[in-house]
Amino acid sequence: MTTVELGRATDRLLPLGAPVDGAWIAERAVREVLADAARAVGGTAPEPPRFRLAVAAAETPFPVPPGGLPPGELGITMEFAAVAGRPLPELAGRLRTALLGATVEAFGLVVAEVDLRVTDLLDAPPDPVTPAPPPGRTSPPTPEDPVALAALAVDGVAALTDAYGSPVQRADGDLRLELAVTAGRRALHVVRAVRTAVTAVAPEATTVTVVVSELR
Incomplete structure (x- = not known):
């Protein structure tokens, strides 16, 4: 029996797309994009979003990868401070629109609920927050494997990665790939193209799953 390796990453994996897509994405990558979208909403000072499985x-x-939530629809919770004197329903509506837009456009996540909670009222707009620079990113050597080469040939795949284990893992007929998606590309579209390409070169695989570790 082949043992599935565990990688260095400790953050969870969120289900990406529908259950039939067989895809997961690092919570950290989603959090960063949604936090940027929320900070762009004037009159608010949002905290980082939190995620949960709303509808399984x-x-x-x-097979659900180690550290992954089971497939289903997600719930998002975000707390934020608001500038006093501005209608709270309007601010909350703009935040909800920004969050949902980012989840769809950047990723293709399926979200059932967005819960927003006002924690404080501010006398003046908050100072702009400068996002922390992304950590240094490296890519492991590309294995001489038809599956790896097929995945890398897909438009939108930036690199194979090993944050959660080896870039290509096989266990009892199950095949799993881990990769980075090019920033600006919708992650779910890239994943679907990868699964199609990989299935063509590995017809013996019972299942093919894809883990998106980051955008780069």
């Missing part, structure tokens, strides 16, 4: 899928043919 009835079943899935894919």
Whole structure:
């Protein structure tokens, strides 16, 4: 039996797309994009978003990777301070629109609920927050494996990665790839193209799952 390796990453994996997509994405990557979208909403000082599984899928043919939430619809919770004197429903509506837009455009996440909580009222707009620079990113050597080469040939795949284990893992017929998606590309579209390309070169695989570790 082949043992599935555990990588260095400690953050959770969120289900990406529908249960039939067999895809997960690092919570950290989603949090960074949604936090940027929320900070762009004037009159608010948002905290980082939190995620939970709101509606679990009835079943899935894919093995859930270690550290991954089971497939289903997500719930997002965000706390924020608001500038006094501005209508809170309007600010909350703009925040909700920004969050939902980012989840769809950047990722293709399925979100069932967005809970927003006002924690404080501010006398003046908050100072702009400068996001921390991303950590140094490296890519492991590309294995001489048809599966790896097929994945790398897909438009929108920036690199294979090993944050959660080896870039290509096989266990009892299950095949799992880990990769980075090019920033600006919708992650779910890239993942679907990867699964199609990989299935063509590995027809013996019972399931093919994809883990997106980052955008770069």
